[in-house]
Amino acid sequence: MSILVVGSIALDTVETPHGRREDLLGGSATHFSYAASLFGPVRLVGVVGEDFPSAHLEALAGRGVDTSGVTVVPGGRSFRWSGSYSPDMNSRETRSVELNVFGTFRPLIPRRFADSRFVFLANGAPATQACVLDQVGEGAFTVCDTMDLWIATARADLLALLGRVDGVVVNDGEARALTGEGNTTRAASRILEMGPRYVVIKKGEHGCLLVGREGLSLLPAYPVEVVRDPTGAGDSFAGALMGALARDGAVDFAAMRRALVDATVVASFNVEAFGVEGLRDLRGPEMEARRARFLEMVSLR
């Protein structure tokens, strides 16, 4: 079934202990789209400037991503982010952010995308995320991400959004900031009370936690031996989660659990290379082989 993602499309300059890369294809919606497209067709809505290399959009289209919802602003400059990671990769410093055309982005969902059954609101201002919900059908399975900035500066909008989405995917620090709970499990339960049916907490190398009214599920991360660039790991995780759900059609707790395995596996490829390079060259058989190895690692029988 059809997946719609709305979020940032960026040019990233990243420095990690494994090197420095300039003007990499980046952005939350980009990482999401590469990951989700491993499972089926994706509809992408975002904005770029005239400086954006058309080859990037062509490559996405080549992966089954409908990029006709990407607005190219004449004379505009694309969203740019620059950052560096600590030697242990556990923290990162943002060196510069130029919102450029993304700063005034008001997503207009093409009418032909309004029937999307799976909708992901990548990190953005909660009011902007909410305006996407206004433009899609009632029956869609909707999931949002957020970040500390919005938790601190747009809390009321964010709480209103959480009351409208079916799921939320955040990292453990965001879950703690949103709830004031130091304990990740309690934080997840608190977010569940804010409205969503499913709360997924990403813990990076430590795996993830799913909480729903049906229960709680835990999954370790795939043990990546060489992390080259963690940028976009959370977005590719969400992309594979939504992709696997859309492929399977129905969403329930068991389907969420299964999809989190795909999310974990795809995110592991994301972090093994810079930008989207780890996803760009990934094909089904390689993904399936790692998925099988991972299932063997986490299986108790």
Added chain:
Amino acid sequence: MSILVVGSIALDTVETPHGRREDLLGGSATHFSYAASLFGPVRLVGVVGEDFPSAHLEALAGRGVDTSGVTVVPGGRSFRWSGSYSPDMNSRETRSVELNVFGTFRPLIPRRFADSRFVFLANGAPATQACVLDQVGEGAFTVCDTMDLWIATARADLLALLGRVDGVVVNDGEARALTGEGNTTRAASRILEMGPRYVVIKKGEHGCLLVGREGLSLLPAYPVEVVRDPTGAGDSFAGALMGALARDGAVDFAAMRRALVDATVVASFNVEAFGVEGLRDLRGPEMEARRARFLEMVSLR
């Protein structure tokens, strides 16, 4: 089958955000014994001073722990440790250590314990741990713990010990210090090359990792909502691991995996209360109920 543990028996003064307790029953061998005794009989070898409350040894004996190998040094003073935990419980500061009678402890294994089939060398000087190996039968399944102090000050002895044991249970920081590898998975593989058949890396709230020649297995931690005192969690984890292995008899990769589930569950009770209080009152049915809940959380089917 019989389990032998050799290690510290202490009186701990602990401060956590949940309170302060003086002269709690502590020590690696104590936490281990309480945990292992949930699965079968345990033989304990250690040393205490004349100040040690006999009620503590009687309580252990009441749990099926043979304390006849505990030496009480006339006029001696027991090992005492005092420490405090940070608000998030992720780091601790040692306020004082008085080794006292433990400082000159040279374990003499009673001949009637020499036929123990499962032997755990709790944290101690590697040369002291090795002298226990000299006193037990060839066919025993032997596992050791260690700590940063020995990695830094007794590396040659430790490497010699690792060449003689069947398994090692260490935390992730120790694994990194021992190998110089920043990546936990690679560190585990490196330790495997040092001799043991099985390497278990404890990651606290983030679960554990098992590496053997047969493969790699990952297990999340049980999601404890209120951690009151993490002291001894690693020792109770090891105690339940060895207890479950001894109950099942044979040791292979699948048995290790199953036993790590028990280790995870028992350690979760340990951290919910001060000292050994969480284990002292624990009985089989409560443990089994949490084990079933945990299996549901980590099961993918």
